[in-house]
Amino acid sequence: MSAGHLIACHECDLLHRVTQVPPGSVARCCRCGSVLARPKQDSLERTLALTVSGLILFGVSNVFPFLSFKLQGLVQQTLLVSGIRQLHDQGLTGLAVLVAFTTLIAPAFQLVGLLYILLPLRFNWISPGLFQVFRLFRSVQPWGMMEVFMLGILVSVVKLAKMAHIVPGIAAFSFMALIFVLAAAMASLDPHEVWDRWEGNR
Amino acid sequence: MMTHALTARNASLVSCHICHLLLPAAQAQRNHKAGKCPRCGATLHRRKPNSIVRTWALIVAAFIFYIPANVLPITIVTSLGAVQSDTIMSGVIYFIKTGMWPIALVIFVASIFVPLVKLIMLTFLVISVQQQSRWRPKDRTRLYRITEAVGRWSMVDIFVVTILVALVNLGALASIQAGPAAMHFAAVVVITMFAAMSFDPRLIWDAKEPSP
Numbered sequence: 001m002s003a004g005h006l007i008a009c010h011e012c013d014l015l016h017r018v019t020q021v022p023p024g025s026v027a028r029c030c031r032c033g034s035v036l037a038r039p040k041q042d043s044l045e046r047t048l049a050l051t052v053s054g055l056i057l058f059g060v061s062n063v064f065p066f067l068s069f070k071l072q073g074l075v076q077q078t079l080l081v082s083g084i085r086q087l088h089d090q091g092l093t094g095l096a097v098l099v100a101f102t103t104l105i106a107p108a109f110q111l112v113g114l115l116y117i118l119l120p121l122r123f124n125w126i127s128p129g130l131f132q133v134f135r136l137f138r139s140v141q142p143w144g145m146m147e148v149f150m151l152g153i154l155v156s157v158v159k160l161a162k163m164a165h166i167v168p169g170i171a172a173f174s175f176m177a178l179i180f181v182l183a184a185a186m187a188s189l190d191p192h193e194v195w196d197r198w199e200g201n202r
Numbered sequence: 203m204m205t206h207a208l209t210a211r212n213a214s215l216v217s218c219h220i221c222h223l224l225l226p227a228a229q230a231q232r233n234h235k236a237g238k239c240p241r242c243g244a245t246l247h248r249r250k251p252n253s254i255v256r257t258w259a260l261i262v263a264a265f266i267f268y269i270p271a272n273v274l275p276i277t278i279v280t281s282l283g284a285v286q287s288d289t290i291m292s293g294v295i296y297f298i299k300t301g302m303w304p305i306a307l308v309i310f311v312a313s314i315f316v317p318l319v320k321l322i323m324l325t326f327l328v329i330s331v332q333q334q335s336r337w338r339p340k341d342r343t344r345l346y347r348i349t350e351a352v353g354r355w356s357m358v359d360i361f362v363v364t365i366l367v368a369l370v371n372l373g374a375l376a377s378i379q380a381g382p383a384a385m386h387f388a389a390v391v392v393i394t395m396f397a398a399m400s401f402d403p404r405l406i407w408d409a410k411e412p413s414p
Contacts, residue, residue, distance in 0.1 A: 006224050008210035008217035011343050012407040015208050015215070031207060032343045032407070069369040076371055083368035090367070092380050098388055099364050102357065131242035135220050142395065145357050151308070152361025158305050159297075159362070160369065163376070195221055195241070 007036055043190040044122055044197075050185035051114040057178040058111060062104070065169035067153070069160070080104070080171055106144035107182060113137040114185060121197055130198065134191075141186075146179045207410070211248055220244040250402040257328050260397035264321055267389045272314070275381035277363060283374055287381060290314060290359065313359040316352055317390050323349045324397055327406070334409040342406050350398045356391045360384060 007018050009029040018037060021027045027036040040046070062080050069076040081104070087096040113133050120127040127133070157166050210217050214227045218239040225246065229237065237246050275287035288296070290313050297306035323345055330342060363380050370378040 006215075007222055008215065008224060010217070010219070010222075011347070011403040012339070013209040013211055013217070013404040014407075015210055015213060032340055032403075034343070034347070067365070067369060071372060071376060074372055074375070076369060078368045083364035086367045086371065087364060087380060090379055092385060095360070095364075095380065095385055095388055098392065099360065103361070131221070135242060135244055138220055142354065142399070145354055145361075148355055148357045149361045151312075151355070152358050152365055155305055155308060155358065155362045156365040156369070158302060159366070162300070164370075166369070191221070195223075198241075 009034060009036060037192055038190065039192065040188050040190045043188055043193050044118055046188040047114060047185050048118045048122060050181050050188065051111055051118065054111045054178060054181045054185060055115065057174045057181060058108060060174040061171045061178055064171040064174070066171040066175070067157075067169060068167040069164055070167065071164040077169075080175065102143055102145040103149045106140050107146055107178075109140050110137060110144055110182065110186075113140075114189070117194065121194065124197070126198060130194075134194065144182070146175070146182065150176060150179055207407075209404075209407070211408075216246050216248055218242060218244055218246060249404055249408075250400060253400055253402040253405060254328055254331060256400040257324065257397050260393050260400060261321055261324055261328070264317075264390050264393040264397060267386045267393065268317060268321070271383050271387035271390050274383035274386065276359070276383040276387065277366065278379040278381050279370075280374065280377045280379070282376070289383065290387070309359060309362075312355050313387070316356050317394060320349050320353055320356075320394050320398070324394070324401065327401060331405045331409070336409050339406050339410065343403050346398075346401065346403045346406070353391065353395050353398055356394075357388075360388050360391070 005018060007016050008014070009016065009032060011034040012029060012032040014029055014031045016027075016029065016036060018027055021037050021039050023039045023041040023043075026038045028034065029036055064079075065077050066080045066082070067078050069078070081100075084096045084100045084104075087093075087099065113136065116127055116133055117130055117137070121130075153172070157168075160166055210224065215224050216227050217224050218241065221239060221242040221244070223239055223241045225237075225239070227248070238244065239246055272290055274289065276290050276293070278285065278287045290309070294306050294310045294314070297303065297309065327342060327346055327349075330337065363378075363384050366378045367380055370376050
């Protein structure tokens with residue numbers, strides 16, 4: 001690859017000749033200020049490590065009790081999927097599907113997709129359909145809303161605090177950790193490195 | 203000062219929106235059909251197709267759903283046989299009355315303020331592009347970036363309903379059901395997210411340059 005290649009800004013279409021950007025620094029569009037490239041130190045290894053821990057946390061978050069509700073001796077224990085099932089039972093299937101997609105399916109797909117792309121790439125091997133998976137991964141990204149769900153948990157807990165006693169379970173803590181791990185994985189991912197390795201291995 | 207900035211479009215190039223590969227426009231459009239990126243297979247466009255019309259349609263749809271979302275009840279609470287239904291706004295008022303104003307603020311901002319402001323901002327951006335405005339393109343691009351980033355947080359109320367419905371499920375003693383507004387409100391959030399995605403911020407800058 002040449003030392004400087006052309007990139008068009010995604011937000012204003014201005015052409016830039018980008019030379020080698022040192023890891024840890026950011027190349028921005030000189031006209032509108034949007035980010036052109038943000039190379040990272042050991043991007044592949046870091047993202048991979050975070051993805052694996054994310055998958056473990058995802059499993060824990062779905063298997064163990066999420067929140068428990070205690071009222072006058074009655075205990076209601078819930079899993080992460082309980083709310084989705086309850087919405088479905090109340091006839092709001094569309095809403096149940098939306099919540100399931102934004103809090104379970106999209107994050108799971110992001111994690112599995114990253115593992116599928118990066119693990120073979122780490123050993124200089126290209127997984128079949130790498131770019132189809134990457135494209136899908138990109139379009140799913142805005143719909144993963146775990147951090148918004150976490151805010152929802154905080155609001156619900158405060159809302160019910162006067163009425164009953166709420167006990168967070170193991171899943172609630174691992175879910176909180178998962179949000180940070182997934183955010184860190186997204187931040188350390190450098191798509192340009194994926195494309196460069198792909199071109200180098202063709 | 204340069205007379206025109208050199209953009210990909212002026213240079214007859216097309217940039218792939220997924221992998222950023224630059225291609226000559228002739229290669230990107232063969233036989234009047236949109237071509238595919240040779241590297242990643244994404245469909246290539248100079249600009250997002252029918253950006254303005256699509257964004258308008260989605261904005262109007264979202265405004266329509268915004269009304270039942272705020273008028274109809276979002277939760278129906280049964281407590282010791284007594285039934286009470288709440289709209290988004292009555293929930294906010296309840297929190298203010300009980301002194302939990304930080305929660306009231308979160309719900310008000312996420313569920314009432316953000317969706318409305320987002321729709322107004324998008325309407326403003328679309329109209330400014332249609333008027334071929336040259337007014338502060340950098341600030342309008344920033345406005346678009348904020349609009350795109352902030353929309354997802356409106357989902358918080360839907361998630362609160364989901365969690366409440368799961369937790370408070372003790373029959374006649376205490377139970378919460380999702381109301382009809384929940385579906386309409388979810389539609390507002392999803393449609394405004396699609397509206398922001400269908401808007402092409404490069405159109406803001408096109409007014410500055412002569413069309414090829």
